[in-house]
Amino acid sequence: MTDNGSLAAATWEQVELARHPDRPYALDYIHALFSNFFELHGDRLYGDDHAIIGGPAAFDQRTVMVIAQQKGRTTAERAMRNFGMANPEGYRKALRLIRQAERFQFPIIAFVDTSGAFPGAGAEERGIAWAIAENLVALAGARTPIVTLVLGEGGSGGALGIGVGDRLLMMEHSIYSVAMPEACASILWRDIARKVEAADALKLTAADLKRMGLADEIVPEPPGGAHNDYGVAADAAGAALRRHLAELEAVELDRLVEQRYQRYRRIGAT
Amino acid sequence: MFRPKTRYVALPSPRAGVGEEVDRLTCPKCDTSLEPARLSAALGVCYRCGYHFRLRAPERIAMLVEPGSFKEEDLGITAKDVLGFKDSQPYSKRIEQSRASTGANEAVSWGEAVLAGHRIVIVCLDFAFMGGSMGAATGEKITNGIERALDSRLPLLIISASGGARMQEGMLSLMQMAKTAAALGRLGGAGMPYISLLTDPTMGGVTASFASLADVILAEPGAMIGFAGSRVIQQATYETLPDGFQTAEFLWQHGMIDLVVPRPELPAVIRQLLDLYTRDGFHSDFELKGQARAAAQAAAPTHP
Numbered sequence: 001m002t003d004n005g006s007l008a009a010a011t012w013e014q015v016e017l018a019r020h021p022d023r024p025y026a027l028d029y030i031h032a033l034f035s036n037f038f039e040l041h042g043d044r045l046y047g048d049d050h051a052i053i054g055g056p057a058a059f060d061q062r063t064v065m066v067i068a069q070q071k072g073r074t075t076a077e078r079a080m081r082n083f084g085m086a087n088p089e090g091y092r093k094a095l096r097l098i099r100q101a102e103r104f105q106f107p108i109i110a111f112v113d114t115s116g117a118f119p120g121a122g123a124e125e126r127g128i129a130w131a132i133a134e135n136l137v138a139l140a141g142a143r144t145p146i147v148t149l150v151l152g153e154g155g156s157g158g159a160l161g162i163g164v165g166d167r168l169l170m171m172e173h174s175i176y177s178v179a180m181p182e183a184c185a186s187i188l189w190r191d192i193a194r195k196v197e198a199a200d201a202l203k204l205t206a207a208d209l210k211r212m213g214l215a216d217e218i219v220p221e222p223p224g225g226a227h228n229d230y231g232v233a234a235d236a237a238g239a240a241l242r243r244h245l246a247e248l249e250a251v252e253l254d255r256l257v258e259q260r261y262q263r264y265r266r267i268g269a270t
Numbered sequence: 271m272f273r274p275k276t277r278y279v280a281l282p283s284p285r286a287g288v289g290e291e292v293d294r295l296t297c298p299k300c301d302t303s304l305e306p307a308r309l310s311a312a313l314g315v316c317y318r319c320g321y322h323f324r325l326r327a328p329e330r331i332a333m334l335v336e337p338g339s340f341k342e343e344d345l346g347i348t349a350k351d352v353l354g355f356k357d358s359q360p361y362s363k364r365i366e367q368s369r370a371s372t373g374a375n376e377a378v379s380w381g382e383a384v385l386a387g388h389r390i391v392i393v394c395l396d397f398a399f400m401g402g403s404m405g406a407a408t409g410e411k412i413t414n415g416i417e418r419a420l421d422s423r424l425p426l427l428i429i430s431a432s433g434g435a436r437m438q439e440g441m442l443s444l445m446q447m448a449k450t451a452a453a454l455g456r457l458g459g460a461g462m463p464y465i466s467l468l469t470d471p472t473m474g475g476v477t478a479s480f481a482s483l484a485d486v487i488l489a490e491p492g493a494m495i496g497f498a499g500s501r502v503i504q505q506a507t508y509e510t511l512p513d514g515f516q517t518a519e520f521l522w523q524h525g526m527i528d529l530v531v532p533r534p535e536l537p538a539v540i541r542q543l544l545d546l547y548t549r550d551g552f553h554s555d556f557e558l559k560g561q562a563r564a565a566a567q568a569a570a571p572t573h574p
């Protein structure tokens with residue numbers, strides 16, 4: 001195997017770890033880190049999407065608003081969670097929670113874990129693109145601190161739809177990509193089997209994002225990956241969230257929102 | 271699901287080798303052989319069946335704004351291969367090919383222009399340059415256009431034609447969605463109107479960011495507009511997609527856009543919107559009312 005080949009294989013291992021079926025999901029972190037999580041349901045427009053969950057929860061001495069993408073573990077739960085791929089209702093429920101967080105001055109903690117927004121006819125009919133775009137604006141301008149933590153997969157616009165914030169943290173073996181490697185391979189190589197090469201070319205690992213200056217911190221996982229010890233992974237995530245939230249809470253709100261604007265404004269600036 | 275197979279023959283696909291000679295003489299929808307001069311006089315709309323051919327950004331801008339009024343900005347900004355991305359060929363080579371074949375440095379042009387007497391900022395994507403995909407330089411130019419509208423307090427018109435985010439720039443490309451959306455959030459907060467015109471095709475991360483965030487959304491007839499491609503949807507769900515799925519008309523029926531406007535009517539429709547959404551047109555009227563109110567207040571007896 002060539003050097004490039006072995007590098008690509010190493011990247012692919014990261015992709016598989018990020019998708020490991022035993023990997024802790026959002027609710028595992030929520031129950032480990034917060035007390036009194038009260039899940040709010042429904043977008044008040046059409047329905048309730050179980051692929052995006054959220055609500056207020058107690059974190060240390062404060063209330064935070066949790067917004068999270070949730071995958072299922074059993075076959076039944078996977079179907080119920082639509083494999084973590086949200087419809088417009090999920091993004092619109094998230095928007096409702098963003099507005100609430102602003103009103104009550106709750107910091108927002110967003111857990112990203114999705115291969116992407118759901119590609120379905122109904123999602124298109126009900127404006128999935130419109131729902132995601134609205135959230136980008138709402139999160140960019142929200143007058144409250146926002147910390148995003150990528151737990152496993154950060155897939156495309158579907159991840160970004162709850163993923164705009166003041167800080168981007170990534171679990172050590174998580175990935176975040178403009179498109180999933182399979183989709184990229186199918187579009188650019190017209191051959192899904194080239195997914196390993198695509199994954200490498202996309203620069204999607206937590207280390208890649210840190211290097212590019214897009215991720216602020218990599219949260220260490222227990223040896224072999226977070227699935228080996230949920231407690232250790234959650235403790236590390238909690239420590240990082242605590243630290244970043246404390247920093248952000250010390251910043252005056254006008255300045256916080258301006259800094260968030262500049263954070264995105266400078267990406268790709270010439 | 272039925273869609274004419276030849277629909278995309280009119281212009282090269284992002285992968286087909288941009289800039290290859292396009293046979294614009296046969297309508298991909300009705301198969302009529304068209305006279306180039308007549309087609310061009312009809313603004314690239316098939317004079318037999320109404321099929322809207324894709325337009326290059328310069329053609330599009332020339333069609334809408336007053337002659338000579340467009341002052342293009344950021345001509346020097348061009349795509350960079352930051353990741354060293356390589357699929358069947360290196361991205362750096364694709365950029366060079368696109369630049370050579372289109373004569374443009376990026377998939378978007380923007381500047382100030384005058385449309386029906388209104389000074390506006392116009393931003394126009396160009397599908398011929400890598401499928402109009404949004405990379406970092408594309409997002410930068412679009413955001414510069416939005417910020418100009420904000421700083422100069424001008425109405426904004428963005429014309430989209432794009433396959434979505436540019437994969438060869440990875441996450442830098444995805445983040446342009448957040449960047450353009452954040453800038454539009456500020457524009458909306460400042461009360462400046464934004465009109466979005468969706469043309470064939472507008473997909474993926476472009477639909478899910480700036481293209482759908484307008485005060486008024488227009489689309490050209492038959493334009494394909496959506497988030498996920500129909501092939502992806504069918505592979506994921508095995509659903510039978512309805513006739514006309516993801517066309518402009520379909521989106522109008524589902525409440526996603528305000529109006530489907532045939533190309534020849536666009537200048538008049540956009541003019542009407544600019545008249546309504548900018549106060550310039552009504553300025554003297556407002557002043558008169560203000561003076562009348564001041565006069566009435568002066569005449570009224572003051573309370574002790």
